[in-house]
Amino acid sequence: METDPAKIKKLAKEKEYENMEFRLFLKQIDMSPEEVDKVVHRIYREVSSQIDCAACRNCCKELVPALHKEDIERLSKVMGMSVDQFTEQYVEQDEFGDHTFKKPCPLFKDNTCMYPDDRPEACKSYPYLDKEGFVFRTIGVVQNCFVCPIVYNTYERLKGELWHYNFDDYDDLECFDELDEPDELEDLGELEELDIFDILEILNDLYFSGGYNENA
Ligand code: SF4
């Protein structure tokens, strides 16, 4: 199993398109979201038991967590600062208006978290693979394949276990035909400004809303 974050990032780039295809496949799979969750949770437990997060810490290096009000209040108290001081020094808003740490994470020192017991809830939950509703969060999963060896390896094993499932049905899905012909999508907008996630998200939305299927 590959655990080197640098190699994982390269492999995730190579498999980016395939990973997005599998994401679309999961939306059509003949399994309930709960059944998919059971498989994901089992694989996640197997994979995470073989990876040492203390030796990795790539999520702390590459990502910054969302910060909720309670996180900010708790951490500012622990760090002996007022909420205003803490916010001014360490917090910013992302494009969605959510609060995050300024990058790089200010609590990441000497390859570890300065306040592990009081770290944000988002950090405690990462990489979220033990949560319910995996099939509804796959865009984030595919993106996390670039960062987290646990996510990358879990997704690889999940593909290995499920992608043959209903493969005949999968082969017939029109959206996958269209994925091979992205030039035909030019009428959808300025594609040159979109990355693979944007394009596949548009296809996914159109296909599953029936908008992309002339016969739907
Ligand atoms: S708060 Fe701690 S656990 Fe969270 S990203 Fe920063 S260093 Fe890592």
Ligand code: SF4
């Ligand atoms: S959660 Fe993932 S990225 Fe973070 S330390 Fe563990 S293996 Fe590395």
